[in-house]
Amino acid sequence: MPTYTAPTKDMQFVLHELLNVSTADTPGYSELEADFTAAVLEEAGKLASEVLSPLNTVGDSEGCVLENGVVRTPTGFRDAFEQMKEGGWTALDLPEEFGGQNMPYVLGTAVGEMFSGANQAFTMYQGLTHGAASAILVHGSDEQKATYLPNMASCQWTGTMNLTEPHCGTDLGLMRTRAEPQGDGSYKVTGQKIFISAGEHDMAENIIHLVLAKIPGGPEGIKGVSLFIVPKFMVNEDGSLGERNGVSCGKIEEKMGIHGNSTCVMNYDGATGYLLGEEHKGMRAMFTMMNEARIGVGMQGLAQAEVAYQNAVDYAKDRLQGRAVTGTENPDGPADPLIVHPDIRRSLMDQKSFIEGARAFLLWGAKMIDQSHRGGDDDAEGMVSLLTPVIKGFLTDEGFDMTILAQQVYGGHGYIEEWGMSQFARDARIAMIYEGANGVQALDLVGRKLPQNGGKPVMAFFDMVKGFIKENEGDEALKKDFLDPLKEASKHLQAAGMFFMQNGMKNPNEALAGSYDFMHLFGHVCLGLMWAQMAKAAQAALEGGASDTAFYETKLATGRYYMQRRLPATAMHLARIESGADPVMALPAEQF
Amino acid sequence: MPTYTAPTKDMQFVLHELLNVSTADTPGYSELEADFTAAVLEEAGKLASEVLSPLNTVGDSEGCVLENGVVRTPTGFRDAFEQMKEGGWTALDLPEEFGGQNMPYVLGTAVGEMFSGANQAFTMYQGLTHGAASAILVHGSDEQKATYLPNMASCQWTGTMNLTEPHCGTDLGLMRTRAEPQGDGSYKVTGQKIFISAGEHDMAENIIHLVLAKIPGGPEGIKGVSLFIVPKFMVNEDGSLGERNGVSCGKIEEKMGIHGNSTCVMNYDGATGYLLGEEHKGMRAMFTMMNEARIGVGMQGLAQAEVAYQNAVDYAKDRLQGRAVTGTENPDGPADPLIVHPDIRRSLMDQKSFIEGARAFLLWGAKMIDQSHRGGDDDAEGMVSLLTPVIKGFLTDEGFDMTILAQQVYGGHGYIEEWGMSQFARDARIAMIYEGANGVQALDLVGRKLPQNGGKPVMAFFDMVKGFIKENEGDEALKKDFLDPLKEASKHLQAAGMFFMQNGMKNPNEALAGSYDFMHLFGHVCLGLMWAQMAKAAQAALEGGASDTAFYETKLATGRYYMQRRLPATAMHLARIESGADPVMALPAEQF
Known part of the structure; x- marks a missing residue:
């Protein structure tokens, strides 16, 4: 059976020797001293390796079963979920007033990596809840926050995100689910949503669905989409659970993996929903x-x-x-x-x-x-x-x-x-x-993020890389093994950006045909930058007389491997990008 | 449900306009005229798309079931296997005297691509049989050939290959299965083999297992391995089936895919076996x-x-x-x-x-x-x-x-x-x-095949590439779009080979650390060569007034895409190779 060991030491290195979190001036970061994060990561690691990891193959082989409208999660998932709740791991970075721990997101992310590594399908029940709670936290009314957040922070209630419909995923403007206003501030939500992770299961008293739908009479397309809170069980004014709402799981999908998570077809049949945020601003609420x-x-x-x-x-x-x-x-x-x-x-x-x-x-x-x-x-x-x-x-x-x-x-x-x-x-x-989907990420990167704010963020990125190189090129070892390859890779990224600027204006396909390669080229430069910075930190530790020399020497050797063996991919991606749109768009559709 | 359409037209192009099979002087090739291969491919394509393809998802979802020692294949597999047999598709390239069609291997390969594309798990039952029959054809005695081949050619009986044991796969010298001579020319084979595709199933009257085992007292390691024929049912002198042999399926493996094929643990408990080929020369028999x-x-x-x-x-x-x-x-x-x-x-x-x-x-x-x-x-x-x-x-x-x-x-x-x-x-x-495994392929390529015969084959490969470029560089369009990128990629391959020669002698790790990249670099050069040759053929067809201009223009555009967008990978592989063994071997094992 596979095992999982939490990479606590490496996380501590990144948090404290690379990102220097405890001395950063971000509110809440002063609490992130090395002893404290070590203790948190240690405890999280125990839960991950001792409780969640042994259930990973169980979840895969048993999967989730739908019977009479009820979804049974795999053996052991309920107990493990209780342990996660009891340990206070469900809302590390949510505000204390709603039952969270108010820790920085960076620490929540490190813990999240452990839980996901040990059992991705299981951790999604909590992860989706966290996402839905965050949306309510940002966009909800005070009443909505008071009604839903404490129980979601504790995962007594879990949450879902309902976007996709059978005929539309990326292009949500085609959405058909509708929400009819009832005059009392509530809506009747009707439609079918698919691929809803944790849509129905037996580990929570209630499930709070966040559902994108169109209010009839609103703008066409994506601009007419609103976001609604649709609880599985209605919530009474005293916070107790009322009757079952008109939402049900129609089917569990058979998938390639993450069998331990119930991926549901959700049917909304005039289910009562409450607007979250503003009318027709549902996509904006999602985007935040x-x-x-x-x-x-x-x-x-x-x-x-x-x-x-x-x-x-x-x-x-x-x-x-x-x-x-x-x-x-x-x-x-x-x-x-x-x-x-x-x-x-x-x-x-x-x-x-x-x-x-x-x-x-x-x-x-x-x-x-x-x-x-x-x-x-x-x-x-x-x-x-x-x-x-x-x-x-x-x-x-x-x-x-x-x-x-x-x-x-x-x-x-x-x-x-x-x-x-x-x-x-x-x-x-x-x-x-x-x-x-990752193709959409590439489109977002090249089509929206590069030109954003007049290109200010991407210029800032290049300035940062250049600044780091300049600041450190007096260090011969660092220069040869890390800074020179980083400089080369970064040039490739700049050349790719330049190619897009020069050609994408006339024909956007010239940029979009290279978007996927650009995303990978950018990723390699980012990892090259990380390795150069980690190499500097490792050198500093060794020069400072750190006792665990093997750890830092391994870090340097691993970084050198990345620079020598992985970064050369940037030239390939640039060559693909610079071949432009012609080879990609040459064929008429019927010739595929 | 997914569908499969046999790529007959593209296969015909490769067979007749690229490889010119019917005019080649290889025995049997004169029969491969375009009309004939078209008819064969057409018929094979029908079986593939109409019979095998619809069963592909059935095989995946049902899988194979072991009950009381009997393996049940998925619904429809038996019928489809009968159709494959009736159509004469089981032994296209085996000799006529044993019931085959004696067609060239090149045509069998084209047909095999269709069957595998439509239903890989199903086609393996026939594929394994073909492999075992080929071994008997090359290494068997006349009696063995007469006893087994006709029924294997028709797939009345199927075949298996038994190499792997729980503790050894690549390193077969560690094998424990033993074969004790019985004095009557037969052996008693005892041991456990795993990952045996089509090891047990309900689609054939008999299953002929080819089993690697060690004869006690023979040489140590891989040099003491012999190959045996172990039938599931003993074969009487008149060819009828006798009693059950001491071989049984202990378990069917749960796998990531090819669920329609039964991957068996096979237990040999003093099963009667017959030496195939010479004692202790089992690996040589496999290698042929x-x-x-x-x-x-x-x-x-x-x-x-x-x-x-x-x-x-x-x-x-x-x-x-x-x-x-x-x-x-x-x-x-x-x-x-x-x-x-x-x-x-x-x-x-x-x-x-x-x-x-x-x-x-x-x-x-x-x-x-x-x-x-x-x-x-x-x-x-x-x-x-x-x-x-x-x-x-x-x-x-x-x-x-x-x-x-x-x-x-x-x-x-x-x-x-x-x-x-x-x-x-x-x-x-x-x-x-x-x-x-593909890492072993890379090792075979760099460790055995490159130096083979004093490097004659690899020199011949480079000569062929150079010859083709030289012969055609007067054609401007071909030169710019195809020959120049091919020349560049080929230079990278030569440089990689040179790096191995100069450094691998002193330290073989310098070559082996780059073996995987070399295999991919070589693959890209081969596909570049194929595209250059296909481009030439497509140009010739267009110049010759071929009516289907769209097909040939698409061929050219697709080839240009490969040269511009895929071949640049060769530089990356070369860079990885030329970084040598140091980055790869730097860490002590305990630092992983």
Whole structure:
């Protein structure tokens, strides 16, 4: 059975030696001292590895079952959910007045990586609730907040997000679900929503559905979409639960993975709903949470890569097969462990160098969310808004690829379900799709985020990279191994941006045909930047006489691997981008 | 439900306009006139799309069930197997004297792509039988051939290959299964084999297991391995079936995909076996079939990419979502079809340009198998031996990636099982693992095939590329769009080979750390070569006044896409290779 070990040490390194959270001037960050975050991560790690991880394969093999309108979650999920609630893990970063812990988002993200890595399907029940609660927190009336938030913060009630319909996903303007005003401030919501994660299950007393719908007579298309609160059970004025609302689960989808989460077709038959935020401003309400939600999905990509890597390493050390070509390394055994073989190393180093770079990138993004939300820092908001599609798209694409590499280390044992490696790949696959398919992330990046604010965030990004290089190029080792490759990769990114500027005006397809490659090119530059910064931190620790020299030397070697072996991808992406729209758009549709 | 359309037209183009099979001087090729191959492919295509394809999702959802030692295949499989037998599709390229059709392997490969594309799990029952029959054909005594081949050629009896044991897959020298001589020419075979495809099922009267085992007292390790014929039911002298042999299925594995094929744990408890070939020469016997078997797996990678692509194209044309950024293309509909969006095009062109290049590469490889086996052409044997790991490794890695791209076109609908896209990805995944995991293919390529025969085959490959470029560089259009990029990519491949030569002698890890990238670099150069040759053929057809100009213009545009958008990967692989062993091998094992 696969296992999960919380990467506490690496998270501590990122939080304190790279991001220096406890000395940052963001409100709430002064509490994030190393001892405190270590204690939180330690406890979260215990829950992850001891409770959630053993249930991961159970959830996969049992799945969720719909019987007579009731969804049964896999064996053990209810108990584990109780433990998560009792431990106070359901609302780390929600305000204390509603029962949250008011911790910074950056810490919630680190904890979230642990829970997702241990059991993605399970953690989604809490994650969706957190997303819905955040929407109510930002857009709800005081009454709505008082009615829903305390029970959602504790996960007594869970939440869902209802966007997709059978005929529309990305293009929500085509939505057919309608909400008829009833004159008493409430609405009757009617329509069908699909792919609703945690739409129905047996782990909560009530489920609070957030539903996008159109109010008849409103504007056409996406501008006529409003957001509604539709509880499964009506909530009485005293807070007790009333009668069942007109919403039900019609079907559970059979999926490639995340079987432990109930992905429901939800039928709304004149269900009572309450407007959340303003009429026809439903998309805006969704968008305010989008950075967080997408960063959360990027986190899932990293988390599955991490757990798959951990198990691949264990197997590579344990499985005896063949002999090292440079001479036997395990003379007493019948063969050497897999890890002696260079191609197994290549695979593990690809994984390790991605994971640690991605974790730094993710937590940097989360820190900027805090700077924006807690500190009102507009520059941080602009930067994280620019980088969000990169975090989501690049981390989930690469995260999935890494689970495939990890699975491959197991040979045939990776293909059978017994070892759990197949599940990591199947679960990781969804993150490339939901919360905006990665092609949509690339479109968002190139079509909206690059030109945003006159290009200010992207210029700020380049200035930051240049600034870091300039500031540190006196350090010869850092320059050669890290800054020079970063400079080269960053030039490729700039050249790609320049190509879009020069050609995209005349023909937007010239930019959009390269959008996906641009997202990956950008992702590599970000990870290159993270590695250069981590290398600097590791050098500083070694020069400062840190006792755990192996940790910092490993960090440097892993970073050098990324710069030498992964960053060369930027030239390829640039070449693809600079070939422009012609090769991509050449064929008439009927010739495909 | 997904569909499959046999790519007959494209296969005909490759067979007749690229490979010119009917005018080649290989024995049997003169029969391969265009009308004849068209008729064969047409009929095979009907069976594939009308019979095998509709059973693909059935096989996936039902899987195989073991009850009381008997394995039940999915509903409809038995009938379909009868149709395959009745149509004479089970032994296209086996000799007529044993009931085969004696057709060239190249045609069998084209037909095999169709069957695999329509239903990989089903086709494996026949494929494994073919492999086992080929081994008996080459290594069996006259009596063994007479006893087994006619029934295997007709698939009245099916076959299996038993190599892997729980503790050893790649490193078969660790094998524990033993075969005790009984003094009467037979052996008692005892041991456990795992991952045995089609090990037990209900579609054949008998199952002929080929089993690797050690004869006690023989040489240690891989040199003491022999190959045995172990029938499920003993065969009486008159050819009738006798008593059940001591072999049974202990378990069916739960797998990520190919659920329609029964992957069995096979227990041999003193089962009666007969030596096939010579004592202790079992691995050699396996190796003689290895090129074909591995090319057959490469074919599966291509086949899954093809069927996934076909369905992605259908969906992209059908699904209305968003508007073309350059102006509405479907004004009467609520939205434009997905295929108007540049990033969807990018994905479909990646798929299409891979698939058509891969098909040419595959059939060229199959043609060389014929040149070697039928024509005794040692140069062809050397070349196909060199390219086999590239065909297997590159086509299955890329084929899997393409199924992921195709699945992504469906958004959330790609993740649920209903549309069948998940199955294509899950089924394609195994091809990267079995018949030698792709890391082992890369090792074979760099460690064995490059130095083989003093490097003669790889030099011949470079000469061929250079020769083709030189011969055609007077053609300006061909030169700019195809020959120049091919020359550049080929230089990268040569530089990589040079790096291995200069550094691998001192330290073999310098070569092996780059072996995987070398396999991909080589694959891109091969597909670049195929595209350059196909472009030449397409130009010739257009200049010759071919009526179907759209087909040839599409061929040229698709080829240009490959050269511009995919070939730039070669520089990245070279950069990774030239970074050498240090970054890969830097960490002590305990630091992973």
